[in-house]
Amino acid sequence: MAISLRFSLYFFLSILFFSISFAEIRFSEIRSDDRSIIPFDEFGFTHTGQLELNVSHISFSNPSPELDLSQVGFFLSTRDSWIHVLQQIQDLDITCALQSELVKNVYTFDKLKGSTSFNTLYSETDANQFTLVFGNCLPQLRISMDVRSAMYNLDGKSSSRDYLSAGKTVLPKIYFLFFLIYFSMASIWIYVLYKKRLTVYRIHFFMLAVLILKALNLLCEAEDKSYIKRTGSAHGWDVLFYIFSFLKGITLFTLIVLIGTGWSFLKPYLQDKEKKVLMIVIPLQIVANIAQVVIDESGPYAQDWITWKQIFLLVDVVCCCAVLFPIVWSIKNLREAARTDGKAAVNLMKLTLFRQYYIVVICYIYFTRVVVYALETITSYQYLWTSVVAGELATLAFYVFTGYRFRPEVHNPYFVIDDEEEEAAAEALKLEDEFEL
Ligand SMILES: *[C@@H]1O[C@H](CO)[C@@H](O)[C@H](O)[C@H]1NC(C)=O
Numbered sequence: 001m002a003i004s005l006r007f008s009l010y011f012f013l014s015i016l017f018f019s020i021s022f023a024e025i026r027f028s029e030i031r032s033d034d035r036s037i038i039p040f041d042e043f044g045f046t047h048t049g050q051l052e053l054n055v056s057h058i059s060f061s062n063p064s065p066e067l068d069l070s071q072v073g074f075f076l077s078t079r080d081s082w083i084h085v086l087q088q089i090q091d092l093d094i095t096c097a098l099q100s101e102l103v104k105n106v107y108t109f110d111k112l113k114g115s116t117s118f119n120t121l122y123s124e125t126d127a128n129q130f131t132l133v134f135g136n137c138l139p140q141l142r143i144s145m146d147v148r149s150a151m152y153n154l155d156g157k158s159s160s161r162d163y164l165s166a167g168k169t170v171l172p173k174i175y176f177l178f179f180l181i182y183f184s185m186a187s188i189w190i191y192v193l194y195k196k197r198l199t200v201y202r203i204h205f206f207m208l209a210v211l212i213l214k215a216l217n218l219l220c221e222a223e224d225k226s227y228i229k230r231t232g233s234a235h236g237w238d239v240l241f242y243i244f245s246f247l248k249g250i251t252l253f254t255l256i257v258l259i260g261t262g263w264s265f266l267k268p269y270l271q272d273k274e275k276k277v278l279m280i281v282i283p284l285q286i287v288a289n290i291a292q293v294v295i296d297e298s299g300p301y302a303q304d305w306i307t308w309k310q311i312f313l314l315v316d317v318v319c320c321c322a323v324l325f326p327i328v329w330s331i332k333n334l335r336e337a338a339r340t341d342g343k344a345a346v347n348l349m350k351l352t353l354f355r356q357y358y359i360v361v362i363c364y365i366y367f368t369r370v371v372v373y374a375l376e377t378i379t380s381y382q383y384l385w386t387s388v389v390a391g392e393l394a395t396l397a398f399y400v401f402t403g404y405r406f407r408p409e410v411h412n413p414y415f416v417i418d419d420e421e422e423e424a425a426a427e428a429l430k431l432e433d434e435f436e437l
Pocket residue numbers: 052053054119120121
């Protein structure tokens with residue numbers, strides 16, 4: 001266990017340092033490739049978009065003078081027009097995507113005239129989301145080349161470059177705003193811990209750690225994104241960001257498990273099966289973070305991107321399901337205790353709390369996984385930031401709920417209850433018999 005954990009950490013760190021050089025300015029090496037279509041990056045242009053393309057070390061597998069190199073080159077295409085281009089090719093209107101009037105030709109290789117490299121600057125004045133694609137319509141021609149592509153929009157008066165895609169350019173501000181919110185929440189929490197220091201449990205310090213890590217993670221993400229926005233490269237801020245999001249991921253899932261088991265405020269120890277859940281969730285989080293790094297840094301058209309995406313989704317789903325078990329076990333124990341114990345009312349109250357927590361965790365997981373993903377898919381490219389805001393708001397709501405319901409309290413509301421609430425809780429228990437969890 002210890003060895004595999006250390007190995008995973010090394011692996012994780014080496015991927016981090018390996019991947020720093022990749023960012024919004026992308027370098028790709030194409031080696032004797034005969035794919036007829038090679039997609040590169042996607043980017044949301046405004047009316048002042050530019051594409052800088054520097055290609056060097058170009059070589060062909062069978063360099064003969066008869067090659068019609070106008071059939072080989074780079075072009076920009078939107079997703080919608082790409083569908084029409086495929087239709088045109090199917091209808092035999094054209095034989096090569098480069099011939100279609102629906103795509104924007106950036107550079108065709110007949111302009112090379114024997115040279116092995118070229119630099120070009122292409123101005124894109126149609127505001128839309130485009131994908132940079134390399135098309136090779138000569139069958140059996142293998143091409144090698146080094147490609148550096150940079151896409152950016154020029155900002156209003158100052159004409160400074162903005163390397164973030166049109167829908168993402170406000171992200172640094174959004175992340176910074178959320179950082180400020182979490183920073184204030186951490187301050188408030190420290191104040192609460194100080195005021196209620198007699199009823200503070202260890203779990204409350206753990207919550208503080210989770211809050212602080214979340215705040216630091218957002219700060220790094222804001223700085224990372226704003227650095228990319230200005231320079232097109234990440235310059236190490238992404239490493240800090242990945243480290244904090246890794247720690248944040250682990251602590252958040254651990255916190256959900258610990259609260260779910262009632263650790264430190266219901267009982268001081270963890271049972272074996274509850275420890276097992278942690279043993280599963282923590283290594284899986286490491287895998288999820290490695291996958292996340294690869295996904296972020298390589299872009300959607302790299303080889304293995306889909307595989308990593310699938311690994312990430314699978315691991316994430318397993319983690320989300322695993323953290324629910326301790327809550328379910330606690331609910332079951334409390335329900336049994338409530339039936340047999342003299343202190344039924346107290347247990348009923350705790351039971352209600354845990355059941356609420358269970359539902360909130362499910363909502364949180366559902367929202368941040370499914371709804372955010374759906375938003376990302378259906379919103380137009382200019383509004384990509386809305387899915388980030390939605391996800392962060394859901395996370396914020398979850399943090400606030402957790403902090404509020406499990407706050408340190410002298411007269412803990414779930415230990416002191418009045419008759420009305422007791423009746424409500426008993427009612428809930430009766431319902432529970434009808435609908436099993
Ligand atoms: C890439 O091409 C652009 C446009 O011609 C040029 O201004 C720039 O200096 C080139 N960059 C590199 C690294 O060669």
